[in-house]
Amino acid sequence: MSAELPAQPENAFRLRPHHGLCMKFFIGKGYSGDFAENMGNIKTFLETNDPVIVISKGADSICRKCPNNCGGKCSGEKADKYDRLVMELCGIKYGAEMLYSKYSSLVNENILSSGKLRSVCGDCKWFGICGSWQDLTFCTDKENLQKNLP
Ligand code: SF4
Numbered sequence: 027m028s029a030e031l032p033a034q035p036e037n038a039f040r041l042r043p044h045h046g047l048c049m050k051f052f053i054g055k056g057y058s059g060d061f062a063e064n065m066g067n068i069k070t071f072l073e074t075n076d077p078v079i080v081i082s083k084g085a086d087s088i089c090r091k092c093p094n095n096c097g098g099k100c101s102g103e104k105a106d107k108y109d110r111l112v113m114e115l116c117g118i119k120y121g122a123e124m125l126y127s128k129y130s131s132l133v134n135e136n137i138l139s140s141g142k143l144r145s146v147c148g149d150c151k152w153f154g155i156c157g158s159w160q161d162l163t164f165c166t167d168k169e170n171l172q173k174n175l176p
């Protein structure tokens with residue numbers, strides 16, 4: 027089965043690092059209807075087609091429809107910090123290329139299974155959703171949940 031490739035800049039599947047986390051917990055909610063529709067399409071595409079992704083700095087295919095995207099730069103102050111922490115924990119750098127499934131596994135192994143989501147993005151407005159889901163679904167080290175405060 028294949029899904030239609032969403033339109034994207036420069037025909038490369040750019041994914042900013044922390045969006046590998048957000049993708050796991052997306053349940054159709056978001057900053058706007060357009061944002062949620064676009065993110066849903068991208069999640070389906072990535073999980074169905076497993077393309078090569080490029081770990082990218084700045085706006086990516088998800089930011090494309092976000093009202094916080096101001097000319098390719100996030101108007102929020104936290105996204106760059108989340109990206110940096112995810113790269114540190116996963117041992118990758120901007121420009122890394124790999125299958126989406128590989129990146130998904132890196133995020134699971136290095137962040138979610140050890141309950142470290144809070145240490146990356148515990149101050150995000152959506153953490154109430156994502157944090158609960160991590161604890162229930164991904165985390166195999168429950169004792170670590172309390173240790174990883176932002
Ligand atoms: S809490 Fe925010 S940054 Fe973290 S995974 Fe959820 S939406 Fe993404």
Ligand code: SF4
Pocket residue numbers: 085086088089092093094095096099100101102105
């Ligand atoms: S523009 Fe900022 S808030 Fe919007 S999706 Fe991109 S990183 Fe997230």
